[in-house]
Every structure is written in C-alpha cells, then in structure tokens.
Amino acid sequence: MKGEILLKNAKLVDGRGEHGQADVLIGEGRILSLSGGEARWVLDVAGMVLSPGFLDPHAHLREPGQEVKEDLQSGLTAAARGGYTDVVSMPNTSPVVDSAEMVRALKKKAAQIGQARLHPAAALTQGQEGKTLSEAKLLREAGAVMLTDDGRTNEDAGVLALGLRYAASWGIPVAVHAEDAGLRRGGVMHEGEVSYRLGLPGNPGYAESARIARDLEVLRYVSEGLAAQPHLHIQHLSTKRGLELVRQARHDGLRVSTEVTPHHLTLTHERLESLNPLYKVAPPLRTQADVEALVEGLLDGSIECIGTDHAPHTADEKELDLLRAPFGIPSLEVCWPLLYTELVEKRGFPLAVLLERFTDGPRRILGLAPIHLEEGAEASLVLWSPDEERPVDPKCFASKARFSPWAGWVLRGWPSLTLVEGRMVYEQGAVQV
Numbered sequence: 001m002k003g004e005i006l007l008k009n010a011k012l013v014d015g016r017g018e019h020g021q022a023d024v025l026i027g028e029g030r031i032l033s034l035s036g037g038e039a040r041w042v043l044d045v046a047g048m049v050l051s052p053g054f055l056d057p058h059a060h061l062r063e064p065g066q067e068v069k070e071d072l073q074s075g076l077t078a079a080a081r082g083g084y085t086d087v088v089s090m091p092n093t094s095p096v097v098d099s100a101e102m103v104r105a106l107k108k109k110a111a112q113i114g115q116a117r118l119h120p121a122a123a124l125t126q127g128q129e130g131k132t133l134s135e136a137k138l139l140r141e142a143g144a145v146m147l148t149d150d151g152r153t154n155e156d157a158g159v160l161a162l163g164l165r166y167a168a169s170w171g172i173p174v175a176v177h178a179e180d181a182g183l184r185r186g187g188v189m190h191e192g193e194v195s196y197r198l199g200l201p202g203n204p205g206y207a208e209s210a211r212i213a214r215d216l217e218v219l220r221y222v223s224e225g226l227a228a229q230p231h232l233h234i235q236h237l238s239t240k241r242g243l244e245l246v247r248q249a250r251h252d253g254l255r256v257s258t259e260v261t262p263h264h265l266t267l268t269h270e271r272l273e274s275l276n277p278l279y280k281v282a283p284p285l286r287t288q289a290d291v292e293a294l295v296e297g298l299l300d301g302s303i304e305c306i307g308t309d310h311a312p313h314t315a316d317e318k319e320l321d322l323l324r325a326p327f328g329i330p331s332l333e334v335c336w337p338l339l340y341t342e343l344v345e346k347r348g349f350p351l352a353v354l355l356e357r358f359t360d361g362p363r364r365i366l367g368l369a370p371i372h373l374e375e376g377a378e379a380s381l382v383l384w385s386p387d388e389e390r391p392v393d394p395k396c397f398a399s400k401a402r403f404s405p406w407a408g409w410v411l412r413g414w415p416s417l418t419l420v421e422g423r424m425v426y427e428q429g430a431v432q433v
C-alpha cells in the first residue's frame with residue numbers, strides 16, 4: 001500500500017485507551033493502514049504518542065474587529081501548534097457574529113488559511129444584547145455549531161428559554177457564560193480570604209452557581225413536552241457547587257454538558273496575592289477545594305470536555321493594574337502539555353480519560369462522530385512527546401498574546417506534528433531532514 005506519510009513506531013492512544021505501537025500509514029486524508037506501507041515521507045517517531053487531534057469548544061479569536069489582539073491566522077496557527085485540529089470561535093467580536101453571512105465569511109477565510117479548522121459559534125441574541133433572538137436555523141445552515149452570548153451573561157430567562165427551544169428544533173446547542181451579574185458586580189477576583197485581605201472587589205462562587213441553578217431550571221422547563229431535547233452547554237465551570245448542580249441535572253436526564261478551562265484546573269485565587277493581572281480572568285480563579293472538585297468531575301465524566309477560553313489581549317492592556325486590566329488568559333499553545341504534566345504525570349490522572357476530554361468529549365457536544373485510531377479513520381491527528389521537557393516561553397507563541405500565567409513552568413507532552421485530514425499544519429522536530 002502507498003501513502004503520503006508513514007509514522008513508524010508510533011504509540012497509539014485515543015479516548016478509548018492505549019493501543020500499543022504501530023506503523024501508521026496516512027494518505028487521502030485518512031489512516032490507510034496500521035501495519036506500514038510505502039510513503040513519500042517516512043518518520044521514525046519511536047517514543048512519541050499519536051492521538052486524535054484536539055477540539056477546543058471555546059476560543060476567542062477576536063476576528064472581526066479586534067485583530068490587534070488576535071486574528072484567524074494567528075489564532076488558528078496557535079491552535080495547530082497546541083495540537084488542535086478544530087476550534088470553536090466565540091462570537092463576541094466587533095461586530096458580533098450574529099448573521100449567516102458573517103459565519104460563512106469566517107469559515108471561508110479560515111479554510112483559506114489552512115491551519116486548524118474553524119467552527120464558528122454565533123450569537124444567541126442579535127448583537128448579544130440579550131433581547132431579540134438571532135436566526136438559529138439560518139446560522140446553523142451557514143455552519144454555526146453553537147449559539148452563545150459568551151462574554152456577556154444572559155439576564156432574561158425568558159429569552160434563554162425561547163432560544164433553547166428554537167436551538168433544539170435546529171439541532172444546535174446553546175452555551176452560556178453562567179454568572180449572575182448582580183452577584184458578580186465589579187468583582188475582579190474570587191471573593192474570599194484573599195480578596196478580603198487585599199481589599200479588592202470579589203466575585204463570589206455563588207454568582208456562578210446561582211446562575212447555573214436558574215439556567216438548569218429553565219432547561220428543565222423547556223425540556224418538558226419538547227420533541228427535540230434542548231442542549232444547554234455551561235462554559236468554563238469554575239465552582240464545586242456549580243458542578244454539584246450540573247451532576248444532579250445530568251442524573252435527572254437533562255441534556256446539560258459543561259467544560260473546564262486549563263486555568264481553573266491548575267491555578268487558585270492565591271495567585272492574585274501578586275496583584276498580577278495575568279491571573280485576572282472571568283469566572284475568576286477559585287479555591288483549591290474547587291480545583292479538586294473540578295478534577296474529580298473531569299474524571300467521572302460530569303465535565304465532558306476541556307475548553308481553553310483562550311482569551312488574547314494586547315500586552316499593553318494586560319499590563320494595566322488589576323482593577324483596569326481586561327479579563328482573560330491565552331492558552332491554546334500550552335493547554336495539552338500543561339494538563340498532561342499537571343494531571344497525568346503529577347497526579348496520576350488516566351491519560352486516555354484526559355484525551356477523551358480533548359477529543360471525543362467536545363466532538364460529542366457539537367454532534368460530531370469521534371475520531372479513533374483505526375484504519376479508515378480521518379487523519380486529523382496530533383503527535384506529541386511524553387518525554388521532552390520544555391519551559392513555557394510566551395515569546396515563542398504564534399498567538400499575538402505573548403504572555404502566560406504558566407511562563408517558565410517546565411512541561412512535557414509538547415506536540416511536534418499536527419495533521420488536518422492528512423495535511424501537515426504544524427511540524428517541529430518530527431521530520432528529520
């Protein structure tokens with residue numbers, strides 16, 4: 001058999017488990033064989049792991065309108081470097097992505113760039129103003145994969161209820177940034193002993209859980225008597241209490257999914273003692289007890305996927321003081337090595353489960369079939385090294401946001417080759433010439 005790329009001695013791991021070593025022959029955008037063959041490029045990748053490419057259900061790529069922070073070219077290149085073959089972009093741009101024309105234009109431009117594939121989310125309400133619903137059917141037909149007013153909160157429960165109904169009939173999930181605006185107020189960090197000590201305005205964990213409780217009741221209400229089951233996706237879950245509510249709702253049979261970010265799994269509010277705005281994010285970094293609960297939820301499947309909430313800003317903006325700096329942490333290029341190192345290597349978290357939350361989990365939320373490492377499977381894959389150790393160096397990011405709360409952290413698991421349908425979109429150190 002003849003193909004394009006032969007990856008010899010690759011260790012295969014996907015969301016189902018570990019499958020030993022194989023000589024993986026890739027061609028025509030697919031895995032042609034797991035038992036070798038002839039190819040134009042032959043790479044001996046002994047010691048490296050081959051996995052399905054990652055899907056990020058939550059990234060801010062800032063195009064259109066905020067290209068000074070990030071654009072499709074830099075954002076999708078950063079994604080490919082991070083091992084992502086697929087990215088969902090948030091619609092809180094300028095203007096807001098709330099029309100079929102805009103969704104089509106974004107998809108067309110991303111296809112021309114040819115890095116990670118783009119799956120735009122569109123606004124749930126026109127202009128994300130929370131008043132008039134956008135056209136779910138037209139947006140879905142144009143290629144939008146999710147409806148969300150992320151960046152803002154959904155204050156009107158009636159609008160959310162109607163949005164969930166329409167979205168369900170067109171088979172598209174509604175995603176929410178669940179924070180109660182009144183409880184959150186001007187909070188710049190988690191409300192607790194650290195915010196009290198520093199005298200900074202706090203954002204309590206209950207701002208999140210109170211809003212999740214409301215949204216789950218709205219979902220329960222809408223689910224009654226509706227033929228198509230509505231799907232609510234809760235973005236960037238950060239609290240133990242919020243997780244308990246989600247778990248109960250899932251137990252009751254509601255279709256609610258949730259994601260957790262790399263920062264809420266690896267950092268706590270104590271970091272804010274430094275007063276460094278690098279750690280300013282919404283929802284805020286919480287307590288160690290919240291981190292432990294989130295890791296547990298990720299393990300038992302209550303949390304179905306990792307979403308980066310990659311939120312680039314300019315260095316000038318992020319260097320303002322803690323009160324004035326914008327919320328957000330860029331993470332597309334470090335997310336996999338960070339969680340591989342911190343969860344799998346340091347805490348013994350099962351590798352296949354973590355991979356499931358980067359691959360099958362987010363694909364399921366978008367209604368996409370899983371990619372498993374089998375003959376005939378789509379060759380959207382990532383090759384990464386479990387042994388190569390390297391510190392995080394934001395100066396080398398492809399993202400325009402060249403800062404990171406993990407700068408200097410020594411990590412393993414760095415991707416060295418990313419393939420989208422058999423095409424190399426990122427290569428570093430895998431091809432020896």
Ligand SMILES: [Zn+2]
Pocket residue numbers: 150151177235236282283
């Ligand atoms: Zn958000």
